[in-house]
Amino acid sequence: MMSTETHRHTYYGGPTTTETPNSNHTGSNHMSANGLNHRNSSSHKGRRRQVTFGPYIIGPTLGEGEFGKVKLGWSKSKSDESKNVAIKLIRRDTIPKSSEKEVKIYREINALKHLTHPNIVTLEEVLQNSKYIGIVLHYASGGEFYKYIQKKRRLKEPAACRLFAQLISGVHYMHHKGLAHRDLKLENLLLDEHENLIITDFGFVNEFSSKSDLMKTSCGSPCYAAPELVVTTTAYQARKADVWSCGVILYAMLAGYLPWDDDPDNPDGDDIAKLYNYITKTPLKFPEYVNPVPRDILRRTLISDPAKRITVQLIEKHQWLHPHSLFLSLKPEDWDTKAKAEINNIFRPPPSQPSQSRYSRPHSNSSVSSSEKRNSLIIDSTLHLQPVPPQESQSHAIAKPSSPSSDLRSSPIKRVNHSRSNSAASIALQAVVDSEREFFQASQSNLQNSGIQPTELFPNARAQNYGSTRLITHNNSTSLMNRNSMIVEVSPNKEVLPQSTSSAIPVMNYPAPRDPYLSNSPIRNPIPSPKFVAAPFTSSTSQHGNKFGSSQQSRPRPTSYHPISSSYMDMQPSNPPNNSLNNNNEFSYIPKTTNSNTNPDSTRTSSPEVNSNNIETSPSLSGRNFQSGIIRRGSFSASKPTPTVDLNNAEGDLIKTDAEDHKNLKQQRRKSRRYSTVILDNSIATVHEETEDSVALKDAKSGKPTEPLESSPEHAGKVVDNDFEKVDVQVRAQSPLNKTDVKLLQKLPVQPQPQPSVVRADPRPKKEKRFSLLSFYSYYNNSKTSVSSDSSSGRKISTSSQKTNERIPSVKSNSIQTRNVSGSSRHQEQPKPRVPSNASNRTNYRNSMLPPKTTPLADTSVNRMNRASVMVSSVKDGTDSSKNTNREHKEQREPGTAKRVFDFFKRRSMRI
Numbered sequence: 001m002m003s004t005e006t007h008r009h010t011y012y013g014g015p016t017t018t019e020t021p022n023s024n025h026t027g028s029n030h031m032s033a034n035g036l037n038h039r040n041s042s043s044h045k046g047r048r049r050q051v052t053f054g055p056y057i058i059g060p061t062l063g064e065g066e067f068g069k070v071k072l073g074w075s076k077s078k079s080d081e082s083k084n085v086a087i088k089l090i091r092r093d094t095i096p097k098s099s100e101k102e103v104k105i106y107r108e109i110n111a112l113k114h115l116t117h118p119n120i121v122t123l124e125e126v127l128q129n130s131k132y133i134g135i136v137l138h139y140a141s142g143g144e145f146y147k148y149i150q151k152k153r154r155l156k157e158p159a160a161c162r163l164f165a166q167l168i169s170g171v172h173y174m175h176h177k178g179l180a181h182r183d184l185k186l187e188n189l190l191l192d193e194h195e196n197l198i199i200t201d202f203g204f205v206n207e208f209s210s211k212s213d214l215m216k217t218s219c220g221s222p223c224y225a226a227p228e229l230v231v232t233t234t235a236y237q238a239r240k241a242d243v244w245s246c247g248v249i250l251y252a253m254l255a256g257y258l259p260w261d262d263d264p265d266n267p268d269g270d271d272i273a274k275l276y277n278y279i280t281k282t283p284l285k286f287p288e289y290v291n292p293v294p295r296d297i298l299r300r301t302l303i304s305d306p307a308k309r310i311t312v313q314l315i316e317k318h319q320w321l322h323p324h325s326l327f328l329s330l331k332p333e334d335w336d337t338k339a340k341a342e343i344n345n346i347f348r349p350p351p352s353q354p355s356q357s358r359y360s361r362p363h364s365n366s367s368v369s370s371s372e373k374r375n376s377l378i379i380d381s382t383l384h385l386q387p388v389p390p391q392e393s394q395s396h397a398i399a400k401p402s403s404p405s406s407d408l409r410s411s412p413i414k415r416v417n418h419s420r421s422n423s424a425a426s427i428a429l430q431a432v433v434d435s436e437r438e439f440f441q442a443s444q445s446n447l448q449n450s451g452i453q454p455t456e457l458f459p460n461a462r463a464q465n466y467g468s469t470r471l472i473t474h475n476n477s478t479s480l481m482n483r484n485s486m487i488v489e490v491s492p493n494k495e496v497l498p499q500s501t502s503s504a505i506p507v508m509n510y511p512a513p514r515d516p517y518l519s520n521s522p523i524r525n526p527i528p529s530p531k532f533v534a535a536p537f538t539s540s541t542s543q544h545g546n547k548f549g550s551s552q553q554s555r556p557r558p559t560s561y562h563p564i565s566s567s568y569m570d571m572q573p574s575n576p577p578n579n580s581l582n583n584n585n586e587f588s589y590i591p592k593t594t595n596s597n598t599n600p601d602s603t604r605t606s607s608p609e610v611n612s613n614n615i616e617t618s619p620s621l622s623g624r625n626f627q628s629g630i631i632r633r634g635s636f637s638a639s640k641p642t643p644t645v646d647l648n649n650a651e652g653d654l655i656k657t658d659a660e661d662h663k664n665l666k667q668q669r670r671k672s673r674r675y676s677t678v679i680l681d682n683s684i685a686t687v688h689e690e691t692e693d694s695v696a697l698k699d700a701k702s703g704k705p706t707e708p709l710e711s712s713p714e715h716a717g718k719v720v721d722n723d724f725e726k727v728d729v730q731v732r733a734q735s736p737l738n739k740t741d742v743k744l745l746q747k748l749p750v751q752p753q754p755q756p757s758v759v760r761a762d763p764r765p766k767k768e769k770r771f772s773l774l775s776f777y778s779y780y781n782n783s784k785t786s787v788s789s790d791s792s793s794g795r796k797i798s799t800s801s802q803k804t805n806e807r808i809p810s811v812k813s814n815s816i817q818t819r820n821v822s823g824s825s826r827h828q829e830q831p832k833p834r835v836p837s838n839a840s841n842r843t844n845y846r847n848s849m850l851p852p853k854t855t856p857l858a859d860t861s862v863n864r865m866n867r868a869s870v871m872v873s874s875v876k877d878g879t880d881s882s883k884n885t886n887r888e889h890k891e892q893r894e895p896g897t898a899k900r901v902f903d904f905f906k907r908r909s910m911r912i
């Protein structure tokens with residue numbers, strides 16, 4: 001038997017264990033019963049057993065989710081060992097066939113295959129053996145976002161602005177792909193090594209059509225779920241629901257706690273009906289430290305009526321996000337284009353005169369193999385991260401440029417030994433940064449050739465250095481250039497340039513915005529934007545073209561995404577744009593974290609010592625999609641990815657276990673060590689984004705809602721939103737809250753009418769209205785009947801006969817208490833202290849509830865833990881639920897105290 005020893009703490013603070021070597025197996029390489037390879041290494045003091053999975057060595061546990069542990073992994077290959085991955089290990093035998101869990105896994109894989117965006121977690125590959133499915137993701141080494149906020153109590157405005165821009169960009173991108181996340185919340189956001197936001201957990205993602213994004217299945221977490229998901233039964237607009245969640249996330253970033261968390265009648269928020277009644281009736285309130293401009297964006301986002309709610313596109317144009325307008329100006333399809341182009345470049349033979357290519361990405365001389373080349377795509381933090389004290393203005397704003405060749409020679413990129421990632425997202429990101437640099441090198445060159453100084457162009461311009469960044473301001477125009485001549489931020493400029501320079505500098509006169517906070521400026525303008533006025537863009541410059549293609553060469557380029565060129569932070573001290581920032585010294589230069597990804601030893605227990613004879617080969621990853629446009633209808637589904645990822649049956653070179661046949665068993669062991677990479681390309685149509693909120697709204701208003709994708713005949717048989725299919729329609733029919741108008745929310749009784757206590761399957765066809773959580777809640781709230789909502793078995797409802805099971809929740813005093821974890825109880829019952837009814841005392845009360853140094857958000861999290869984990873849309877009849885729940889109960893072990901405590905803090909919000 002293996003023993004365990006605690007050897008380190010993960011970045012989230014939880015202790016992990018490593019298997020110690022078994023003396024009986026020293027020097028051997030075997031596959032344990034748990035499906036992972038254990039290999040002994042004797043190179044270190046005291047032998048340590050290495051656990052491998054496919055081509056990866058398994059390290060400590062990074063976290064734990066619904067499907068099991070997520071492990072840090074790194075390549076067995078020494079040439080590629082700096083590449084860290086997060087491997088979501090899912091035991092096949094914990095996934096019942098056709099269960100919600102299975103569907104979620106397929107959803108996640110199918111979605112991530114199509115998504116290539118720097119703020120969306122990158123799927124590296126999917127591996128499987130007879131015991132496990134391993135979803136290999138790019139490692140987000142910055143940790144969990146909610147802990148980041150907890151640590152800081154709340155984010156300063158520049159940081160929140162930057163991260164929110166990244167969130168919006170990622171959400172816009174997935175919406176452009178025709179996918180809605182439907183479970184956006186702090187817990188599903190991670191940070192990378194440069195504190196960039198990474199959206200994860202696509203288990204509830206769903207496809208919408210190009211004409212309508214109406215969906216039926218309620219999913220998400222109540223604290224983040226839009227009201228229409230909870231209190232209405234009609235199809236909802238998935239994108240608008242995501243927007244709401246983004247608003248909640250932004251609120252939490254800025255305020256340090258969740259909105260509408262101050263209902264004295266519902267202090268813990270565990271009464272969902274009360275919570276949503278409160279949300280829909282109570283105006284949004286802000287703490288005094290949230291400034292007017294972000295308040296405005298929140299007010300537009302957290303509107304109960306989805307028809308009035310702002311769109312992602314408009315959020316991107318909001319004044320508050322102007323500091324990041326360049327980054328946000330990158331079209332969603334450009335992320336695909338860039339990534340695809342870069343991938344092609346990587347595998348293309350080097351050009352004969354690489355140094356002549358303006359827009360070629362500088363590669364390390366040492367990079368040889370394709371994988372190394374990919375790894376050589378470096379976001380070099382030294383370019384921007386060296387904090388330099390502010391300096392006085394110099395005589396001219398733009399430093400003398402170095403020639404491209406000399407710049408490449410002296411590029412710190414060459415010298416830096418670390419690689420950020422070989423992920424497509426990183427490649428795209430790097431390409432953006434490179435483009436930016438090249439663009440401004442060209443621009444500066446032209447500027448110099450013309451003999452024009454920026455101060456001549458802008459008599460009123462003043463320049464200041466902040467750190468390595470030079471801030472050039474001219475009235476409303478703000479441009480930042482770093483020491484490497486890269487523009488890192490530009491704010492819109494409505495100024496008309498002097499006539500003398502108009503030929504060299506494209507100028508656009510923007511109409512005055514109708515809305516003080518929403519710019520009507522055509523950010524994505526195909527012609528040169530005035531944002532580049534500080535760097536004359538001559539025709540000679542444009543001849544070079546860029547990686548976006550000639551048609552887009554003069555489009556504003558994103559720069560602010562660059563983790564180090566977080567210019568917003570840089571530019572705040574003296575010249576906050578548009579007066580959107582407070583003056584409370586909240587601006588700070590936040591040093592970025594070191595690249596933990598490049599320092600594997602900092603997170604690994606030991607450097608891998610691998611017997612090369614034992615390295616298992618894995619087919620190379622292929623088939624990530626970089627095509628732009630929405631996913632062709634039906635090409636995304638919750639069905640098995642191709643080639644088959646079958647959670648129940650091992651296929652291909654994997655065989656099922658048959659312990660009775662010894663011969664077979666040996667063969668199985670041998671074969672089960674073979675892994676197959678299962679992610680491959682799925683076709684994606686290059687369809688232009690046609691989705692228009694207005695279409696859906698028009699249809700909805702006309703009383704003829706667009707047929708939801710899930711119920712359209714052409715999708716019959718496809719599992720695109722099949723959890724709805726499991727809803728017990730009898731419950732819906734009996735719900736007194738089976739209304740369709742959001743406005744009726746405000747009239748909803750907090751205590752609905754009593755309902756029958758037994759849930760039965762309804763044989764009627766499933767094309768019913770979307771199931772509402774509130775109706776579900778109301779039903780059970782009055783039924784006085786114990787209910788289980790076991791997410792792990794498809795979140796089914798069972799009858800009261802199951803209430804003795806610890807993992808089966810029961811309804812208690814206006815709350816549904818369920819679990820959402822397979823094998824562990826995430827939600828621990830907490831003693832509820834008395835809550836002062838006076839709202840003004842809530843803060844003190846809240847603080848008094850907290851251990852020292854915890855934040856209101858942490859407090860919220862504690863409270864949230866009392867809430868239910870429900871996925872209403874997957875409600876099933878009691879018979880099935882009972883069967884599955886009991887079966888799973890047998891499969892699951894009682895979690896240890898430490899784990900439960902960790903889970904308690906980790907899972908703060910329930911799902912609906």
Ligand SMILES: Nc1ncnc2c1ncn2[C@@H]1O[C@H](COP(=O)(O)OP(=O)(O)OP(=O)(O)O)[C@@H](O)[C@H]1O
Pocket residue numbers: 012062063064065066067068070086121137138139140141144187190200201203
């Ligand atoms: N790419 C990653 N990089 C670093 N850590 C990760 C990564 N993916 C997941 N984790 C860690 O593992 C934890 C669980 O991951 P995740 O939430 O995606 O799992 P899950 O099984 O989908 O759980 P759930 O659906 O309940 O959220 C995360 O909270 C995080 O701490």
